[in-house]
Amino acid sequence: MPHLKRWAERRPSKPAAIFADTSETLSFAALDSLADAAARWFIAAGLQPGDGIALLLENEPAFLILTYGAKRAGLMVTPLSIHLRANEVAHVLRDSGAKLLIHAPRLDALAAELPAEPPRVSVPDAMAAMAATDDAPLPERPIGREFLYSSGTTGLPKGIRRPLIAYENRHAPEFDMTWKAFYGFDENTVYLSPAPLYHAAPNRYVQRTIDGGGTAVITRKFDAAQCLALIAQHRITHSQWVPTMFVRLLALPEDVRRAHDLSSHACAIHAAAPCPIPVKRAMIDWWGPILREYYAGSEGIGTCFIDSQTWLQKPGSVGRPAYGAVHILDDDGAPLPAGEIGRIWFEGGGRFSYHNDAAKTEEAYNDKGWATLHDLGHLDDDGFLFLSDRRADLILSGGVNIYPAEIETAIATHPDVADVAVVGVADAEFGERPVALVVPRVGGVDAAAIIAHARARLAGPKVPVRVDVVAELPRSEAGKLLRRIIKERLRAT
Numbered sequence: 001m002p003h004l005k006r007w008a009e010r011r012p013s014k015p016a017a018i019f020a021d022t023s024e025t026l027s028f029a030a031l032d033s034l035a036d037a038a039a040r041w042f043i044a045a046g047l048q049p050g051d052g053i054a055l056l057l058e059n060e061p062a063f064l065i066l067t068y069g070a071k072r073a074g075l076m077v078t079p080l081s082i083h084l085r086a087n088e089v090a091h092v093l094r095d096s097g098a099k100l101l102i103h104a105p106r107l108d109a110l111a112a113e114l115p116a117e118p119p120r121v122s123v124p125d126a127m128a129a130m131a132a133t134d135d136a137p138l139p140e141r142p143i144g145r146e147f148l149y150s151s152g153t154t155g156l157p158k159g160i161r162r163p164l165i166a167y168e169n170r171h172a173p174e175f176d177m178t179w180k181a182f183y184g185f186d187e188n189t190v191y192l193s194p195a196p197l198y199h200a201a202p203n204r205y206v207q208r209t210i211d212g213g214g215t216a217v218i219t220r221k222f223d224a225a226q227c228l229a230l231i232a233q234h235r236i237t238h239s240q241w242v243p244t245m246f247v248r249l250l251a252l253p254e255d256v257r258r259a260h261d262l263s264s265h266a267c268a269i270h271a272a273a274p275c276p277i278p279v280k281r282a283m284i285d286w287w288g289p290i291l292r293e294y295y296a297g298s299e300g301i302g303t304c305f306i307d308s309q310t311w312l313q314k315p316g317s318v319g320r321p322a323y324g325a326v327h328i329l330d331d332d333g334a335p336l337p338a339g340e341i342g343r344i345w346f347e348g349g350g351r352f353s354y355h356n357d358a359a360k361t362e363e364a365y366n367d368k369g370w371a372t373l374h375d376l377g378h379l380d381d382d383g384f385l386f387l388s389d390r391r392a393d394l395i396l397s398g399g400v401n402i403y404p405a406e407i408e409t410a411i412a413t414h415p416d417v418a419d420v421a422v423v424g425v426a427d428a429e430f431g432e433r434p435v436a437l438v439v440p441r442v443g444g445v446d447a448a449a450i451i452a453h454a455r456a457r458l459a460g461p462k463v464p465v466r467v468d469v470v471a472e473l474p475r476s477e478a479g480k481l482l483r484r485i486i487k488e489r490l491r492a493t
Contacts, residue, residue: 003171003210003211003212004016004028004031004032004035004068004210004211005032007028007032007187007210007211007213008028008029008031008032008033010213011028011187011213012027012028012029013027013028013029014027014028014213014215015027015028015215016028016030016031016064016210016215016216017031017061017064017206017210017215017216017217017218018215018216018217018218018234019059019060019061019218019220020217020218020219020220020226020230021219022060022220024060024061026061026064026065028210031064031065031068031210032068034065034069034130035065035068035069035072036069036072036135036138037069037130037131037133038065038066038068038069038070038072038073038126038130039069039070039072039073039138040130040133040134040136040138041069041126041129041130042069042070042073042075042100043073043138043139043141044133045100047073047075047099047100048074049073049074049075049141049142049144049164050074050075050076050142050164051075051076051099052075052076052077052078052096052098052099052147053066053070053075053076053077053078053098053099053100053101053102054077054078054079054080054092054093054096054098054100054101054102054118055067055077055078055079055080055101055102055103055198056080056082056089056101056102056103056104056107056110056111057079057082057102057103057104057123057197057198058082058104058106058196058220059196059197059218059219059220060104060123060220062102062104062123062126062127063079063197063198064197064206064207064210065130066102066126067079067146067203067207069130070144071143071144071145072138072141072143072144073138073141073144074141074142074143074144074164075144076096076144076145076146076147076161076164077144077145077146077147078092078096078098078146078147078148078149078159079146079148079197079198079199079203080092080149080198081196081198081199081476082104082107082110082198086110086113086114088157089110089114090114090115091157092149092157092159093114093115093118094115095149095159095355095356096147096149096159096161096355098118099118099119100118100119100121101114101118101119101120101121102120102121102122102126103120103121103122103123104122104123105122105123105124108122140167141167142164142165142167143164143165143166143167143169143170144164144165145162145163145164145165146200146203146204147159147160147161147162147355148160148200148203148298150298158354158355158357158360159354159355159356160298160299160300160352160353160354160355161353161355162300162352178303178305178322178323179208179294179303179322180208180212182292182305182307182322183238183267183269183292184238184266184267185208185209185212185214185238186212186213186214187212187213187214188214188237189209189212189214189215189237189238190214190215190217190234190235190236190237190238190264191205191206191209191214191215191216191217191236191237191238191239191240192217192219192227192230192231192234192236192238192239192240193205193206193216193217193218193219193239193240194219194221194222194223194227194239194240194245195222195240195241195242196221197218199476200298201240201271201272202240205240205269206218209238214238215234217230217234217236222245222248224245224248224249224251224252225252225256227239227245227249228249228252228256228257228259228260228262229260231260231262231264231265232260232262232264235264236264236265237264237265237266237267238266238267238268238269239265239267239268239269240268240270240271241268241269241270242270242271242272242273242479242480243270243272243273243274243275243276243279243280243479244273244419244475244479245479246270246275246279246280246282246283247279247418247419249283250279250282250283250286251418251441251442257286262287265287265290266290267290267292268283268287268290268291268292269291269292269293269294270291270292270293271293271295271296272479272480273479273480273481274318274387274405274409275293276408276409276412276413277315277316277409277412277413278412278413279412280293280311280315281312281315284308284311284312288308289307289308289309289312290308291307291308291311292305292306292307292308293305293306293311293318293319294306294318294319295318295319295385295387297373299352299364299371299373300349300350300352301346301349301350301352301364301371301372301373302321302322302323302324302326302346302347302348302349302371303321303322303323303349304318304319304320304321304322304326304385305319305320305322306318306319306384314380314382314384316386316409317380317384317385317386318385318386318387319384319385320383320384320385321346321348321385323348323349324346324347324348324349325346325347325348326344326345326346326347326379326383326385327344327345327346327347327370328340328341328342328343328344328345328377328378328379329342329343329345329366330342330343331343333366333367336378338378338379338380338381339378339379339380339381340378341376341377341378341388341401341403342376342377342378343372343374343375343376344372344373344375344376344377344385344387345366345370345371345372346370346371346372347368347369347370349371351371352364352371373390374390374392375387375388375390376388376390376394376403387405388403388405388406393423393483395422395423395424395432395433395434396424396431396432397424397427397430397431397432397433397434397461398429398430398431398461402424402432402434402461402462404421404422404423404424404434404483405422406458407422407434407436407454407458407462407463407464408420408421408422408436410453410454410457410458411436411438411450411453411454411464413453413457414445414449414450415441416440416441416443416444416445416446416449416450417438417439417440417441417445417450418439418440418441419438419439419472419473420437420438420439420473421436421437421473421481421486422434422435422436422437422464423435423437423483423486423487423490424487425465425490427465430461433464433465434462434463434464434465435464435465435466435467435468435490436450436454436464436466436467436468437467437468437469437470437473437486438450438467438468438469438470439469439470439471439472439473440469444469445469447466447467447468447469448467450464450467451463451464451466451467473486474486
């Protein structure tokens with residue numbers, strides 16, 4: 001991308017990315033040169049603008065090299081979770097039409113389970129092929145983009161494909177720049193990314209950091225104690241988290257939490273899942289008012305922002321829209337007043353489509369052109385948005401709509417609860433009843449005490465009929481709760 005090339009010329013030796021677990025560093029000059037080599041390899045292989053490649057990689061230098069190279073060759077880049085099953089990978093490859101799969105050597109066995117097409121190349125072979133290319137100038141091709149797939153929390157992943165960027169527009173920013181002003185990103189940013197690069201947010205924010213001249217510090221996986229040490233070691237200024245990471249950070253022993261100088265840390269971004277109010281309040285008490293939350297989706301239809309100071313006045317809110325407007329509508333499309341829960345619709349955002357799924361795309365838009373992620377929530381009198389749940393997670397019990405997130409928020413305030421999930425289970429009388437799964441803190445938890453705690457805070461139909469104590473909850477690497485898996489497990493018992 002031209003932004004990277006500009007910094008390679010201005011700050012060639014400055015680190016663009018540091019991979020903390022191996023101490024590997026990519027300078028701007030090295031990343032730029034290797035991206036050119038990757039682009040030449042893709043072009044020599046016959047890939048045309050608009051063709052796609054898929055990456056089945058861990059957080060490693062090749063991920064950035066191949067991503068930047070593919071985009072310079074005008075290709076669509078689809079990162080794949082290394083935790084997907086072979087049938088799920090095969091679905092994405094087939095659905096996206098990827099012409100090439102590049103995989104980490106550790107994933108040879110998974111790659112071997114996949115269909116013969118598209119061709120598969122391991123990272124060492126890819127790097128060797130890149131090294132064999134000449135240094136001829138690259139042709140003037142349009143700039144490629146990520147072709148991202150949803151996390152598949154409610155079924156097989158769905159692709160979100162956007163058009164290539166015209167070559168003449170290569171110097172224009174790829175994203176709306178509201179985020180830059182809200183977070184304070186610039187060339188002095190040192191950004192900690194403790195999440196997998198194959199997820200949309202880490203992927204985008206690492207590239208935004210590099211394109212802005214900053215340095216990204218990337219871990220192979222999340223480790224709470226390591227992250228604190230890295231903030232001190234690299235004088236991290238910005239970072240991004242999901243609520244599950246906050247829970248694990250807060251669970252560290254006090255001496256570990258206090259052992260590191262975190263004074264450089266000016267902005268801790270979080271998103272991906274609702275953050276329990278007690279957890280966020282505890283993080284602000286520890287780190288100070290540096291937490292900045294956003295609510296958005298890979299579809300790019302709208303974004304809400306909220307900073308710590310505002311959140312303390314509106315606890316639980318995800319803020320107001322950065323542009324356009326947010327509307328709350330009932331199932332018939334009629335607007336709802338402040339305080340009433342309905343479907344969240346964004347007005348004034350970008351257009352998108354789900355790849356190969358016209359029906360799902362149509363469901364995302366109404367007759368006014370507003371778009372929805374099918375999440376539920378409400379606005380207060382000041383226009384601040386509060387999330388409830390996804391429509392698919394709603395529990396219908398005796399004709400009453402029950403929102404799992406409300407119950408989870410109440411249970412999360414119990415001092416013995418580290419994590420909690422609520423789902424609906426079949427009930428002959430009521431249709432569905434809520435069941436809570438609780439991960440205890442050290443020392444355990446009493447299920448009866450949890451039910452009593454919930455009963456003191458919730459109306460009768462919302463109180464779980466039982467509490468199951470579990471060691472952990474199934475979550476995606478982005479921290480999203482996989483209720484589908486929980487329901488499957490409960491049905492099997």
